Amino acid sequence: MRSAIDLGNLFSQSSVTVGHVIVALLMAAATWLLWRLSRKGATRLLGRLSGISEQAKSVTARAVGYAVLLVGIASALAVLGVTIQPLVAVCLILLAVLALVLRGTADNFAAGVVIQTRQPIRIGDLVEVAGCRGFVKEVNGRAVILLSPDGRTVHIPNGETLSNPIVNFTAGGVLRGEAEVRTARAFPTDRLLSLLCEAARGVPAVADRPEPEAFLRSAAPDRCTVLLRYWYRWDMELEAGSQVVSAVAAVLERDGLPAVVVTPPPRQPLTPPAAL
Template sequence: MAEWWSTLDINGWSIAGIVVTLLATWILARLSRRGARAAMARVPSLDDGVRLLAERVVGYTVWLIGIGIALSFLGGSVQPILAIALVVAVVLVFVLRGIADNFAASVVLQTRHPVGVGDELEVGDVVGVVTELNGRSVIVRSYDGRTVHLPNSQLLTEAFSNNSAHGARRSEIEVRAAASGTPRELIVEAVSGTHGVHRRETIQLRPITIGPDREVYRVRFWHHPANGVAVTAAVVDAVATALAERGIGAVVTSEPPPPPLVAPTEF
């Protein structure tokens, strides 16, 4: 450090240059922070902590550059300053890596709008309604009462489903009737008359098994994305009641069982 001080050339011109440089740096730092604040304001979901951090990083960067230029007026080496700046930059990269990734992902989510507040989001085993979008995470209220914070970067690296994108979602039930000749129009009428089932989409009834003593059908219908459980339960009740009133023994379920195992062919 003593050798570095001995290389400095301090005179009136160098001091004047330092004063002018530091004054210009102060003005430029203030303008840069204002610019960063205006840029952050375009992303309304960012919280105040992230905005303040971005402003400070921009201001400190301008000051480091200004101090390096000021030292050049003294004829001193700026390598120590550059080394310190490099070390600080490396530390910030490792410390703020997660924050930076989530911040960048937040900007992408805000510009592309793949999800929004009120949408039903499904990521892995998390299914719920989006309640908030901020600079770090997407907050989801799951149907089992949990509040889940999903990092923004996770939505860019993993597949997710926005079940509310089209305003409707399809569900299905399975009807297994013991007698043959089950009136299919009776099943469709019971489904269409259930509260919550959409009328604008067609109800699909697909035969799975038709035999002399058993018939199996899959019935598909559409409903609001957030009302799937309630509407499906109501459909099961309506179909079971309609078949029972006709004296048709049947099993109606919203969770079709897996197909039976088939023995390998013997040669």
Template sequence: MELDPQNALSAIQAGIRQASALIVTYSFSVLGAVLLLVIGFVVAGLVERWIYAGLGQVSGFDLTLRRFFSKIARYVVLGLVVVMVLGQFGIQTASVIAAIGAVGLAIGLALQGTLQNIAAGIMLLALRPLRIGEYVEVGSIAGTVEEIGLFATRLRAADGIYVLAPNSTLWTQPVKNFTRNGVRRNDITITVPNADNIDGIQKTLLGLAERDVRVRKEPAPTAFVAELGDSTMDITLRYWTSVSDFLSAKVELNKSVRNILNGSAK
């Protein structure tokens, strides 16, 4: 079968026209996609900086949260840009969004525990039941807070041990913050025979507290009978100090009270 030169030429010309139309069409699509990507990256960067700066104007807003929310805003803008770019090539964006939603749901279910820690970290940073440098106790966890992250919080125990606690654990239990209020109370209780001079013992204990410059004048220290037994009674010295003076005052006053007891026993 002989090839008709005229038909062959017509077929070639038709192919060239179709290829030219496709090139023109997709050239505009590629150009539009490139422009969208460039503009999208610029806008995403601007949005990130605006949100970071705006949250910085909020008094006491945590630096970690500022970075977190500004980054989230950036990625949201970039995600919208990617969907728009795919639309330039005729891809059904509704299907893409549905697929992204399904993938996000699957990832969320797989990382459920991690997401709980992130949510708890945001709440800890926003409500601030504990801050860096504060000594806290949460269930069996106790120590000085060194870093509050989005996933976990790092603490240093009283004996210097490194502690890394998941944020969800810290958020779901009551927090005892020994530093936040700035002052702490301490009770020193001694047991003496009922025959001893109660007024004299109380006066002696109060004198010890009042002479110690670390003991606060308000609330004033007090000494009282805490418990009365058949042959003995418990007398308690109650006083308040600043958080920084709590341990040293406790050690010294315990020593002074012990010396008095030893002296009276001789």
């Protein structure tokens, strides 16, 4: 005696219909396709990041693929009427524990992805981040590594880099420098300002554009103070300042005008000195 299983009778006795099975199969196929695409996309994105080992990139890409696969399978089972709430609860608990354990690492990794994709800073840039100034030596999955002008290596976590203002001195190409000139008021003011600008324009380290400019800051019968502004290439700060001081001092000495030239200008006192 043979027993035959009628597929239609089987589904007629259950809440699962042929339509549900077809939808579940389509979702499984879509899940398989998304699993492959997600792994390839994650691998391609991680391949653009430097400072991350190949093993870490491979593990991360697999984790992304497995997450997509788990969600797709769970959705297909839900269509077939399988209770997946316990499985979802366990997965959420595991994800929460993992997020708490790897919170700092994950934050820095995500921030590193943003830094290396948007590129607010690049290797070789002169930047200032979180009060630290230096040349960008490396940007990896954990930190931005700066080489300070005095030779120190500074590691700034990626999360802290993004949460603080980033000052990029290299992006504009040129930076502004200032020098203060204190001299006796033996020259007409216009003539003095013109001489200072002319001296700055003749300095090799000073950029042609924007042009140097001078402003009278204070004047008295026997002395005056002038602020000289000039622009220089970002990697020639010390050279430009030294050459400007030498050129201005030479021009004023040539014209017989004793002066004191200081760069950068000293900070003004917050309160006037007490009378003697």
